[in-house]
Amino acid sequence: MHEDDLAAAEEVHFASLTAAEADGDERTIEAALRPRTLDEVVGQVRVRDQLGLVLEAARRRGRAPDHVLLSGPPGLGKTTLAMIIAGEMSSPLRLTSGPAITHAGDLAAILSGMNEGDVLFVDEIHRMARPAEEMLYMAMEDFRVDVVIGKGPGATAIPLDIPPFTLVGATTRAGLLPGPLRDRFGFTAHLEFYEPHELDLIIHRSAGLLGVVLEADGAAEIASRSRGTPRIANRLLRRVRDYAQVRADGVVTLDVARAALELYEVDELGLDRLDRGVLDALCRRFGGGPVGISTLAVAVGEERETVEEVAEPFLVRNGFLARTPRGRIATPAAWQHLGLTPPPALVADRPLFEE
Numbered sequence: 560m561h562e563d564d565l566a567a568a569e570e571v572h573f574a575s576l577t578a579a580e581a582d583g584d585e586r587t588i589e590a591a592l593r594p595r596t597l598d599e600v601v602g603q604v605r606v607r608d609q610l611g612l613v614l615e616a617a618r619r620r621g622r623a624p625d626h627v628l629l630s631g632p633p634g635l636g637k638t639t640l641a642m643i644i645a646g647e648m649s650s651p652l653r654l655t656s657g658p659a660i661t662h663a664g665d666l667a668a669i670l671s672g673m674n675e676g677d678v679l680f681v682d683e684i685h686r687m688a689r690p691a692e693e694m695l696y697m698a699m700e701d702f703r704v705d706v707v708i709g710k711g712p713g714a715t716a717i718p719l720d721i722p723p724f725t726l727v728g729a730t731t732r733a734g735l736l737p738g739p740l741r742d743r744f745g746f747t748a749h750l751e752f753y754e755p756h757e758l759d760l761i762i763h764r765s766a767g768l769l770g771v772v773l774e775a776d777g778a779a780e781i782a783s784r785s786r787g788t789p790r791i792a793n794r795l796l797r798r799v800r801d802y803a804q805v806r807a808d809g810v811v812t813l814d815v816a817r818a819a820l821e822l823y824e825v826d827e828l829g830l831d832r833l834d835r836g837v838l839d840a841l842c843r844r845f846g847g848g849p850v851g852i853s854t855l856a857v858a859v860g861e862e863r864e865t866v867e868e869v870a871e872p873f874l875v876r877n878g879f880l881a882r883t884p885r886g887r888i889a890t891p892a893a894w895q896h897l898g899l900t901p902p903p904a905l906v907a908d909r910p911l912f913e914e
């Protein structure tokens with residue numbers, strides 16, 4: 560590999576360290592770290608209790624549980640919970656995703672192959688094609704679909720009964736789901752970001768599974784930089800383990816965790832290079848804003864989508880950046896985080912959170 564390519568590959572690696580989305584290889588590793596039962600799930604106490612009740616009641620009645628919608632940001636456990644639902648019901652799980660269903664026929668093929676009690680998991684359900692969505696409404700409510708044979712005036716609809724099944728939908732964008740679809744779920748679970756002590760438990764659990772020797776304050780350090788997201792916690796743990804094995808004696812201590820995360824440019828609050836780059840451009844080059852998202856993206860040399868979808872949600876959630884009708888602005892906290900003094904006018908009279 561040419562040196563520049565190597566640098567570019569590293570760049571991508573660093574840039575994605577705190578992205579909440581999983582990349583290709585990561586899915587395999589994640590599968591090994593997934594809790595398999597509701598009892599093993601850390602945090603999300605309310606969702607766990609409610610879901611436990613829904614499943615237990617269905618088991619007692621000997622029926623398939625109501626359809627379940629799991630919503631929330633990436634990496635918080637939607638796929639994990641879908642698998643647990645099937646596992647707890649001892650039912651086969653069929654997996655598909657919204658983008659894979661481009662025609663109603665795709666969905667009809669899946670549904671007609673279902674057996675009683677099967678769990679159908681549709682990931683990214685908000686991205687399903689409209690005609691398929693309409694077919695799904697009917698399947699969810701009446702366990703029936705109309706399969707259309709032929710085209711044009713000669714087309715006929717053949718009704719087809721489907722055995723009772725449970726649909727589990729997952730979405731990062733519950734707001735994009737059409738009302739009729741949302742209303743057909745009997746139970747909706749909204750996953751919340753995790754508290755540091757919960758991430759701490761997840762890190763200890765993962766370290767056990769991965770055979771990593773971890774000290775308590777090392778785990779706490781990783782937890783506090785994981786942006787409330789188990790996927791990121793597990794990813795940072797793996798990178799810190801690399802460091803511990805190569806540069807230390809293999810044990811993840813507080814010092815090792817700190818040194819490793821400094822090397823990977825993940826700071827105390829979990830901001831990475833891109834996040835700080837965005838804040839830095841906003842404060843130093845644009846005087847704190849307001850500045851349009853496209854301009855800001857050019858200034859940090861990234862795609863607009865990357866800034867908007869990877870960096871911004873975390874910065875907004877943590878009160879470093881605000882979206883206003885005139886553009887993005889840095890909050891006083893952003894200036895302080897960069898070690899800069901916010902302009903007095905910002906603190907005094909600019910409305911920060913107008914939408």
Ligand SMILES: Nc1ncnc2c1ncn2[C@@H]1O[C@H](COP(=O)(O)OP(=O)(O)OP(=O)(O)O)[C@@H](O)[C@H]1O
Pocket residue numbers: 579580581588589590592593594599600601602603632633634635636637638639640731761789790793
């Ligand atoms: N409550 C939890 N307890 C322990 N580990 C968890 C928990 N939630 C998630 N994880 C871990 O985090 C990783 C990511 O979870 P998962 O794939 O379920 O997220 P997701 O919500 O489906 O994300 P996406 O929106 O990207 O599909 C999994 O490997 C799992 O091990």
Ligand SMILES: [Mg+2]
Pocket residue numbers: 637638639682729
């Ligand atoms: Mg998922």
